[in-house]
Amino acid sequence: MSVSRRAFLSAAGATITVPTVAFTRRQALTPPSSGSLDPWIEVNAAHLAHNAAEVARLTGRPILAVIKNNGYGLGVEPVARVLAAQPGVSSLAVIKVDEALRLRDAGVSAPLVLMGPVPPDAYDLLLARDIQPMVYTPVGDALARAAARTGRPARVQLCVDAGLGRVGVPYREAVALGRDLADRGGIELAGTMMTFTEDEAFDREVLTRFLSVVDGLRAAGVDPGRRHAASSYTLFQLGAEAHLDMVRTGMVLFGVYPAQAFRAAGRMDLRPAVALRARVAYVKKIEAGESAGYERAYRATRDTWIATLPVGHGDGWPRAAARGARVRINGRHFPVIASVSASHTLVELGDTPAAAIGDVATMFDWEEGSRPEDVSAACGASVYDLLMHLGALVPRRVV
Ligand SMILES: Cc1ncc(COP(=O)(O)O)c(C=O)c1O
Numbered sequence: 001m002s003v004s005r006r007a008f009l010s011a012a013g014a015t016i017t018v019p020t021v022a023f024t025r026r027q028a029l030t031p032p033s034s035g036s037l038d039p040w041i042e043v044n045a046a047h048l049a050h051n052a053a054e055v056a057r058l059t060g061r062p063i064l065a066v067i068k069n070n071g072y073g074l075g076v077e078p079v080a081r082v083l084a085a086q087p088g089v090s091s092l093a094v095i096k097v098d099e100a101l102r103l104r105d106a107g108v109s110a111p112l113v114l115m116g117p118v119p120p121d122a123y124d125l126l127l128a129r130d131i132q133p134m135v136y137t138p139v140g141d142a143l144a145r146a147a148a149r150t151g152r153p154a155r156v157q158l159c160v161d162a163g164l165g166r167v168g169v170p171y172r173e174a175v176a177l178g179r180d181l182a183d184r185g186g187i188e189l190a191g192t193m194m195t196f197t198e199d200e201a202f203d204r205e206v207l208t209r210f211l212s213v214v215d216g217l218r219a220a221g222v223d224p225g226r227r228h229a230a231s232s233y234t235l236f237q238l239g240a241e242a243h244l245d246m247v248r249t250g251m252v253l254f255g256v257y258p259a260q261a262f263r264a265a266g267r268m269d270l271r272p273a274v275a276l277r278a279r280v281a282y283v284k285k286i287e288a289g290e291s292a293g294y295e296r297a298y299r300a301t302r303d304t305w306i307a308t309l310p311v312g313h314g315d316g317w318p319r320a321a322a323r324g325a326r327v328r329i330n331g332r333h334f335p336v337i338a339s340v341s342a343s344h345t346l347v348e349l350g351d352t353p354a355a356a357i358g359d360v361a362t363m364f365d366w367e368e369g370s371r372p373e374d375v376s377a378a379c380g381a382s383v384y385d386l387l388m389h390l391g392a393l394v395p396r397r398v399v
Pocket residue numbers: 066115195230231232233248249250251252258
């Protein structure tokens with residue numbers, strides 16, 4: 001028989017024991033505003049700088065830093081400021097028009113590439129704000145008119161589809177489009193780009209196709225600008241021939257290996273630049289036979305202490321965490337149990353109340369055992385989901 005939420009809560013209320021501890025322990029880590037138990041995100045600026053230096057060391061190429069989707073969840077503005085200041089980073093890339101404008105409004109002046117779709121009537125605005133659109137359709141007329149109207153050159157990125165099949169001019173038609181753009185006054189190819197498929201064997205063919213486009217452009221007297229394609233995967237899957245004139249990476253800059261297999265490869269020393277923390281909101285003992293969570297997802301086989309954390313999938317902490325992730329509290333790791341709800345997570349403390357209300361709980365950070373890759377390996381959530389789904393309203397602070 002299924003139990004309603006309310007019936008369960010009142011039944012549980014009769015059996016809980018709550019320790020009388022509140023905010024008395026000294027904490028090494030503090031939340032953004034005193035007294036708050038709410039989750040917060042830390043952005044580790046030194047680790048961002050370290051990772052950018054690692055990418056530069058490995059590739060010897062300038063970096064087009066991909067900071068789309070709110071800076072991979074870290075917060076697009078703080079991340080842009082830190083990364084744009086790194087010697088290896090030449091430019092920044094986002095996907096959404098609003099995100100690009102927000103960076104300009106915030107005073108970020110680094111070269112900025114917009115890799116998402118743009119309606120031609122937005123070209124004036126983009127050129128006026130010195131934002132480089134990615135183009136792959138015959139928009140030469142609209143671009144040339146916008147350049148004439150604004151008195152600003154249309155610096156664009158020619159996007160070639162050499163196998164991914166997502167966006168981009170088909171590689172067989174790319175030279176014709178590149179010529180059409182470059183032959184018009186006011187339009188300049190700042191770069192020619194494509195995206196690998198992350199199928200290692202096929203990507204060698206994809207690279208060959210792309211290089212044939214570049215050769216074709218040059219043979220037609222068109223300067224392709226900087227050639228770029230390599231994402232984080234590429235740095236582990238392919239060799240230096242794929243680095244071209246510039247690498248276009250996101251995840252590695254945030255210090256996270258894009259796949260578990262790459263972690264052991266030893267190619268790069270990446271340091272996670274993000275932490276998700278909250279404070280323990282509640283600690284109680286439930287008795288053997290009692291349950292916790294919606295649909296009684298957890299059943300206690302013996303008397304067990306449980307901590308409630310005020311963080312859930314509404315903050316970006318994935319539901320999958322209940323399938324094996326562990327949370328660090330006071331230097332120890334405790335399993336996530338029951339199910340992760342929108343605003344709450346339950347962890348099993350064991351036979352003793354090993355945590356107290358107000359203690360800092362770390363969902364992930366840069367310590368071994370708590371890295372995003374560790375959470376991913378334990379519960380199957382992709383590291384891209386762990387970072388990019390972090391709630392926009394969770395406060396960020398740069399540490
Ligand atoms: C077009 C494009 N280039 C580069 C990247 C960076 O990828 P990664 O985070 O795997 O380095 C992305 C992100 O998904 C992208 O969409």
